[in-house]
Amino acid sequence: MxxxxxxxxxxxxxxxxxxxxxxxxxxxxxxxxxxxxxARVSERMAAEPVALPPPADWPSLDLAAWSYRRVRAKGTFDHEREARVFVNLSEPRGPLKGPGYFLMTPLRLSGGGLVIVNRGFAPEGAVGRAARPEGEVEVSGPLREAEDRNMFTPADDPGRDMFFARDPKAIAAGLHLDNVAPFTVDAEATAGAGPLPQAGETRVSFPxxxxxxxxxxxxxxxxxxxxxxxxxxxxxxxxx
The missing domain is CATH 1.20.58 (Methane Monooxygenase Hydroxylase; Chain G, domain 1)
Structure with missing residues (x-):
């Protein structure tokens, strides 16, 4: 037995x-x-910027193949449609950290279409002091896919231009924008730029x-x- x-x-x-x-x-x-x-992301972040994919390619764009590639684009910022994405910046590359916002500003491309650019970080209470360049500008930085949400992500508040994820589709809907790229671009820090917003804060974190x-x-x-x-x-x- x-x-x-x-x-x-x-x-x-x-x-x-x-x-x-x-x-x-x-x-x-x-x-x-x-x-x-x-390794792939590190290689892409170190490469020279390439031209932003044109709007005609956006519907079929392989975002995974483009994610974190450094791109460049020319256009004019639409500061009237600027959105804020709340973030608690704990490991910044610049001197500023803590609770604040990524300033997400639509860039009207010279060749048509809009791409939402993460111009950088501004601490709470300092958003109004951020620089807002006029005229045509050139932006370089890594292309980013939409940020994932989870059960703990608060609901967006488009009425206050307040969002809780870098989600170009949600931001475009909240700001009533058309022909918007299905990705965002993190603006890199440039020489001579003011202290706000603090650009170059791309967070590369893979637990x-x-x-x-x-x-x-x-x-x-x-x-x-x-x-x-x-x-x-x-x-x-x-x-x-």
Whole structure:
């Protein structure tokens, strides 16, 4: 009877160990993918800017292939349609940090169409002091996909030009804009620019704890196998 129970326990343990090892291997695969992603983004951020994709290409644009590529564009800012995206800037590249806003301003492109530009960070209470250049300007910076939302992201307040994600579609709808690019551009800091807004605050953050998770799953598998081994040894000894 004990031997029959032992075989059942062995089968259950084998299945559980296989699942745990599978989860660990999956995390190692994720680690490889994340390492390649970080390397690809770093390479794109270091490359020379290329021309912004034209409006005719926007509907079919492969955003993943363009994400974080440095682009350049010419146009005129529409400061009357400026939106604010709340952010708590904890690890800034510039001197300013803390709660504040990314100033998202539509750039009317010289060749037609609009692209929403993240001109930089302004602390709470300092938005009105941010520079607002007039006339045609040239903007360079990484192209960004829409920022993901989650269950904790507050609802936008278009009536106050207040948003909580860098989402060009939502911002365009809230500001009643047409022919807007399905991406945003983070303006880079330029020599001679004023202190506000603080440009060049592209946040490149890819949490990478996959090795830790893999070791956890493998450790659980090893522990389970060891516990079963001890149990089996005791069961066999008692049956003798």
């Amino acid at each position: 004990r031997r029959a129970g032992l075989w059942k326990a062995a089968a259950a343990t084998a299945i559980a160990v296989a699942l745990l090892v599978g989860l660990g291997s999956w995390q190692l695969a994720r680690l490889s993918w994340k390492t390649e992603l970080v 990478n704890r996959h090795m830790e998770y893999a070791l956890t799953w493998y450790g659980l598998a090893a522990t389970l196998a060891a516990v079963f081994g001890a149990f089996a040894w005791r069961t066999v000894r008692e049956a003798e």
